[in-house]
Amino acid sequence: MSSSRKQILQWAKQGYLNEASLPEALRRADAEPSSTNWRQFIDRLMLCFGALFMAAGVVFFFAYNWQEMGRYAKFGLVEFCLVVAVAICWKLGLDRLSGKVALFVSASLIGTLLALVGQTYQTGADPWQLFTIWAAMIIPWVVIGRFGALLLFWVGLVNLSMLLYFQTFPRFLGFAGVLFGSETMLWTFFLFNTLILCLWEFAAQRQVAWLCERWPLRVMAVASGSLVTVLAIWSILDFRDFGIAGPICYLAWLIVTYLVYRRRIRDLFVLAGGVLSLIIVVTTWLGRWMLFDNGSEGSFLLIGLVVIGLSAVGGMWLKTIALEETS
Amino acid sequence: MTSLSRRALWQRLQDAGLAQGELPGVGGAESPWYVRAMLGVAGWIGALFLLGFVAAGFAFVMESALAALVVGALVSGVAYLIFSRNPESDFFSQVGLAVGLAGQMMLVFGLFELFEDRESLVYTATFVIEVLLVFFMPNFIYRVLASLAGALALTFAMHSAGLYGLAPGMIAAGFALVWMQDVRWVRFGEICRPVGYGLALSMLYCKNGIFWGRWIWWTRSAGESWFSQNAPWLDKGLILLVFTLVVIALLRRMQVAVVSRSGVTVLAATAVTVAAAVFAPGLGQALLILIIGFAVCNRILIGIGLLACGGFISNYYYLLESTLLEKSLLLIGMGVLLLSARLLLRLWLPSAGAGGRADA
Numbered sequence: 001m002s003s004s005r006k007q008i009l010q011w012a013k014q015g016y017l018n019e020a021s022l023p024e025a026l027r028r029a030d031a032e033p034s035s036t037n038w039r040q041f042i043d044r045l046m047l048c049f050g051a052l053f054m055a056a057g058v059v060f061f062f063a064y065n066w067q068e069m070g071r072y073a074k075f076g077l078v079e080f081c082l083v084v085a086v087a088i089c090w091k092l093g094l095d096r097l098s099g100k101v102a103l104f105v106s107a108s109l110i111g112t113l114l115a116l117v118g119q120t121y122q123t124g125a126d127p128w129q130l131f132t133i134w135a136a137m138i139i140p141w142v143v144i145g146r147f148g149a150l151l152l153f154w155v156g157l158v159n160l161s162m163l164l165y166f167q168t169f170p171r172f173l174g175f176a177g178v179l180f181g182s183e184t185m186l187w188t189f190f191l192f193n194t195l196i197l198c199l200w201e202f203a204a205q206r207q208v209a210w211l212c213e214r215w216p217l218r219v220m221a222v223a224s225g226s227l228v229t230v231l232a233i234w235s236i237l238d239f240r241d242f243g244i245a246g247p248i249c250y251l252a253w254l255i256v257t258y259l260v261y262r263r264r265i266r267d268l269f270v271l272a273g274g275v276l277s278l279i280i281v282v283t284t285w286l287g288r289w290m291l292f293d294n295g296s297e298g299s300f301l302l303i304g305l306v307v308i309g310l311s312a313v314g315g316m317w318l319k320t321i322a323l324e325e326t327s
Numbered sequence: 328m329t330s331l332s333r334r335a336l337w338q339r340l341q342d343a344g345l346a347q348g349e350l351p352g353v354g355g356a357e358s359p360w361y362v363r364a365m366l367g368v369a370g371w372i373g374a375l376f377l378l379g380f381v382a383a384g385f386a387f388v389m390e391s392a393l394a395a396l397v398v399g400a401l402v403s404g405v406a407y408l409i410f411s412r413n414p415e416s417d418f419f420s421q422v423g424l425a426v427g428l429a430g431q432m433m434l435v436f437g438l439f440e441l442f443e444d445r446e447s448l449v450y451t452a453t454f455v456i457e458v459l460l461v462f463f464m465p466n467f468i469y470r471v472l473a474s475l476a477g478a479l480a481l482t483f484a485m486h487s488a489g490l491y492g493l494a495p496g497m498i499a500a501g502f503a504l505v506w507m508q509d510v511r512w513v514r515f516g517e518i519c520r521p522v523g524y525g526l527a528l529s530m531l532y533c534k535n536g537i538f539w540g541r542w543i544w545w546t547r548s549a550g551e552s553w554f555s556q557n558a559p560w561l562d563k564g565l566i567l568l569v570f571t572l573v574v575i576a577l578l579r580r581m582q583v584a585v586v587s588r589s590g591v592t593v594l595a596a597t598a599v600t601v602a603a604a605v606f607a608p609g610l611g612q613a614l615l616i617l618i619i620g621f622a623v624c625n626r627i628l629i630g631i632g633l634l635a636c637g638g639f640i641s642n643y644y645y646l647l648e649s650t651l652l653e654k655s656l657l658l659i660g661m662g663v664l665l666l667s668a669r670l671l672l673r674l675w676l677p678s679a680g681a682g683g684r685a686d687a
Contacts, residue, residue, distance in 0.1 A: 013516055016346065016348075024345060026510065028339060046672070049662075050666035050669065054663070054666070057655045060651050269361050273361075297384030298384075301377070304375075308422055310369070311365070
């Protein structure tokens with residue numbers, strides 16, 4: 001629908017179509033939403049937003065920690081919401097979007113319930129434990145849900161658990177770094193997200209229907225690519241502490257990405273991300289090499305020109321691949 | 328779009344008597360949005376280094392407002408020549424983008440040097456320059472970035488001039504106008520489309536918008552005035568007015584009478600949305616982007632709209648206008664209302680659930 005509209009508008013602009021007949025042309029080409037399309041859109045909007053607002057409302061409610069409300073009432077309320085959400089999911093079935101949305105809401109309510117336990121009984125548990133238990137508890141639902149967005153939510157929870165864990169124990173296992181600064185933390189995040197990406201792509205290639213949607217895979221590819229890019233940049237900027245594992249891994253990631261997403265799966269989005277990553281890493285390397293010690297105005301000009309050249313060549317290459325796909 | 332589907336589309340238009348002759352050639356094919364985004368980010372990086380070159384090699388340019396403005400204008404002129412003389416060249420487009428952005432930064436730097444503390448003058452002049460650049464610079468990515476910069480400059484200018492609460496509504500109106508008129512203004516599509524994207528991105532940012540936008544903290548307030556006292560209502564009112572007008576325009580486009588069953592249903596839903604959005608800042612903008620994105624079949628806008636909705640929830644959590652309890656009750660109420668309305672809609676207009684059992 002989207003590309004037809006763009007094409008028709010382009011033809012009209014080029015003079016191949018009469019501007020006066022454009023509304024009719026768009027209708028004939030199904031390049032404008034029909035009343036049925038609108039009804040479906042509004043129906044889904046109400047379903048997804050209704051569920052989102054309900055779930056967020058429950059989270060906000062318990063975050064407020066209303067003192068006038070007894071703890072049994074609080075537990076009763078969140079458990080009632082949980083049971084209702086699960087019952088709706090069971091009644092509607094997991095093949096329907098509404099059933100999947102209900103399962104998603106149930107999964108988010110588990111977190112609210114755990115937070116309420118911590119809030120009420122002051123268990124002394126660290127935040128990372130809450131998120132880890134939450135992620136562990138919803139694994140069965142992620143498996144039976146067969147819903148890409150829920151799997152992505154679970155991956156996000158695991159990442160958050162790891163982040164909070166590293167914040168709680170910044171020096172655990174002997175690495176020196178605090179918060180975001182640790183090499184081990186970056187490697188852990190990179191390996192976890194890349195592993196998930198590989199397994200997910202493998203399942204998609206095996207035609208596991210619910211894992212074939214591209215957008216969650218692209219989110220995972222962005223996560224993996226961003227982390228390895230950060231590893232490479234840190235290795236360049238802090239070579240003595242970081243060693244050469246980062247650049248080697250980065251080069252390997254770049255080659256594998258090219259081979260997989262150019263030759264086998266053909267995903268231009270990931271390739272475009274790879275090109276941007278390469279530009280950033282090359283710029284950092286040139287900057288470190290030319291500007292840190294005795295930078296001159298010529299260095300700025302040279303790096304600027306290299307960035308322009310790389311991005312122009314990268315853009316042309318990506319455009320060629322895009323044309324290949326449309327021809 | 329593949330050549331096969333282009334041919335099928337052309338054939339369909341020919342069968343309807345709307346097109347004659349052979350299938351037109353492919354022409355200059357557009358790159359996907361993420362390739363353009365990559366080029367835009369790379370263009371910014373390149374521009375920063377070019378600016379560094381000017382600052383390091385020609386320090387006098389950055390020390391004098393006049394020099395910065397003159398050199399910025401000259402560099403922008405060079406970018407214009409690069410764009411206009413090589414419209415089909417991807418390489419020169421990227422060169423022009425980096426050079427043009429560097430020129431733009433020098434111009435803005437010159438304005439800050441020239442007007443110093445007079446913020447409203449700085450931002451107004453920046454807005455005017457960005458509008459001129461959008462109009463004259465024949466490059467899609469450049470226009471998106473200049474529109475974004477222009478919309479932000481307008482917001483800051485109005486804020487520093489004491490005209491609080493007007494800019495988000497004006498930007499929303501501009502956004503709606505540009506996208507809702509895409510058929511009528513098809514000849515100006517090369518300007519309107521990038522402007523539309525730039526305004527959509529600026530709506531993610533601006534006041535009561537979505538990510539960081541609750542405070543424009545680097546502009547000074549102009550003191551107490553009618554605008555400062557009524558800004559929240561003015562802001563929401565304007566956006567919701569735009570939202571309502573868009574819904575009415577869409578009903579007219581769909582040839583749905585306002586007094587029909589569908590018309591009444593849609594207007595009732597709009598009234599509920601407007602009422603909810605009054606208490607939930609940012610929701611109006613998010614829904615506006617989403618609905619217009621669907622109306623013009625634009626997946627990028629729908630994506631920005633969904634992002635805005637997610638941003639609305641996270642922004643709403645930290646909003647200090649009301650307590651978490653009040654916010655939670657509003658959200659739960661809205662959720663119950665939406666889900667009940669969905670059920671009613673399926674009974675009232677049975678084809679609403681035309682997706683059937685799958686409803687996916």
